[in-house]
Amino acid sequence: MKITVPTLLLDKEKCLRNIRLMVEKARRNGLRLRPHFKTHQSAQVGEWFRQEGVEAITVSSVRMARYFANHGWTDIMVAIPVNVLELETINELASRVRLHLIVVNEEVVPILQKGLNHKVAVWLKIDTGYHRTGIPATNYKTIDNALQTIAATDKLEFQGFMAHDGHTYKQTDAEAIRAIHQTTVDHLNQLLERYKGQFQTIELSIGDTPSCSILETIVGVDEIRPGNFVFYDLTQQHIGSNTYNQIAVCMACPVIAKHSERNEIILYGGSVHFSKDVLSQSDGSNLFGRVVAMTGNGWTDPVEGINLVSLSQEHGILKATDEQFANYSIGDIMYILPIHSCLTADSMKSYLTLEGERLEHLAGLPESYLQFPRPHSVWRTCECLTSEII
Template identity: 50%
Template sequence: MNVVQPTLLLDEEKCKKNILKMVNKAQESKSVLRPHFKTHQSAEVGEWFKEAGIEKCAVSSLGMAEYFAHAGWKDITVAFPLNVLEKEKVNRLAKTITLNLCIESTETARILSDFVQHQLNVFVEVDAGYNRSGISSEDYEEIAGIIDIIQQNKLLHFTGFLQHAGHTYQAKGKSEIDEIHAFTSDKMRSLKNHFQKKYPEIIVSNGDTPTCSVSENFEGVDEMRPGNFIFYDVMQAEIGSCSYEEIAVALACPVVAKYPERNEIVVYGGAVHFSKDRIENESGTSMYGLVAQKSAYGWGNPTPGLYMKKLSQEHGTIHATDEFIRQTKIGDILYILPIHSCLTANLMGKYFTLEGRELGMYRFGF
């Protein structure tokens, strides 16, 4: 396709391979796959999951839930602490789909119980070590208090416990991922065992791409909720969740300036396109993206010696070798692998397949 400005390209074949790989992983693990759609945010990409037999999804906001409900999804989990100010959206969604919400305090439970008008399911969000949101997995007394409030309202159904092991994003390699997975899974199994006698149908829902990609033992995990795996990215490749060949999105950026004396190339593609997520290489240098090798169809592995070293609003500064600078012309298009594909996709707002077909996304305020 003819790229003239920063353009987010999507390799459909790689995406579908990533989907099938995770579907098979869930089946082998005897877990239900409920993919998190916050990464791709696209109704059309969602159809690829339906083709693979997936009937349930997770999202990160009630607005996104409305978007995917409109696209035909009937069982949606909002994997984010309930924003009680959006009660109209809650009741609108609960009237038409199976809606699953997350709460983590007795205060939120009481507010929800006061305004709910239709039946919906409720997860207690648990913190099993990430320290972002959720009630401590060891605070059984407080958890029991939340469950009691849920159970007192006939419109609310206590579904189980939900957690996200986001600290796996700081792991390096499979052994560290497995260590975090073993710790958090043990916490969740203990919690489930404690409450299962009184609530025999409760489930445990775990979600993060690194563990779902590489760990093997999912005993006691009833539901897997990874999201980033649909695209993967540089961060996931460096963690060990995927290979670079599995990264399914790249930002195509025009070259606008060259500075051989500084070993730098400037592209049209900055923080408003990539975000400012970064990782550090072995020498401690910050990298905001990697330049991929062009192939006959899309892109391949990162090009040795090239990385995005600096971002401003529209500018992206690439550290480049002398040879690469000599070979590169003003107006050339570079394929840059994002550090964090979720944020890059959210900023770009749409995709183009390698055949040039445009795919839309959920935009805030749907």
């Protein structure tokens, strides 16, 4: 294969290994694994989960739910507060899959009751410390009112309480992550005790990659919803969730200029390819990616003496030592581990495996592709690839 433009490479073996490790952890702890598919957004990658026995999934939009429903997934949680403007599409989905919706505000419930044609599962999202959205865990008045309103409907089936510990992504200490996780589990179990007399079956769901990766024993909940673990990235490695060898995606970018007076190498690969996510370094500098070398068995751990330090729209700037600067020429392809694999994958809109297979990404598909169900065994080659492979 010949790469001529920025291309997102996927190491299938690493990806499969990451999936199997999380599947086994869930199985060992007696948990349902409902992986978040927002990271890969690919029907083909989704099949790798299905082959490991995964049956329930999480997505981040109704559009994503349609895509995976069209590929045979029948138990789908849309893990964002329900958008009542999408009721028409929600009804279509609920007619053919077990659809799980997230409620944060009580006033959403009567809108759903009036607008839904089919029964859906409903979860209350609880804020246990992240403070992005959700009902505060000790706001019993709001939770009481929401549950009473849900109980009075015939279209909404209360499934349980769910939370997302997004604040674990700000940690680099395993004990801090354990503490955040335990606080969330305690809050959810307090709610379970309070309301189990009213609802006979209440499930508890959590879902962040750092805690699901770092903890070997996970108790007190029914399901986990990690997503980033399928690829991992430099942010997760910085947190301590994974090793470099577990990062399953890598950007391949052409060298388009060199500046010896400042030891900078210019890549064709900018923020429209990588996203603008950054890791702040201890010396005050910014890191947008780390350089690896390609071998016959995939890429290596990061090489020392060269880093991606700046991004503009189409350009990336690498700062190098004298030795590393001399190793690369204009026209070479350089390989960069991303800071945030979810956003890089969404920006690139497709994958190229190390075996040369093109895999689709939802972001690269036309809207017409989502208009009708497709057998999940039938793949359509994406015609909107951002990579030109000759």
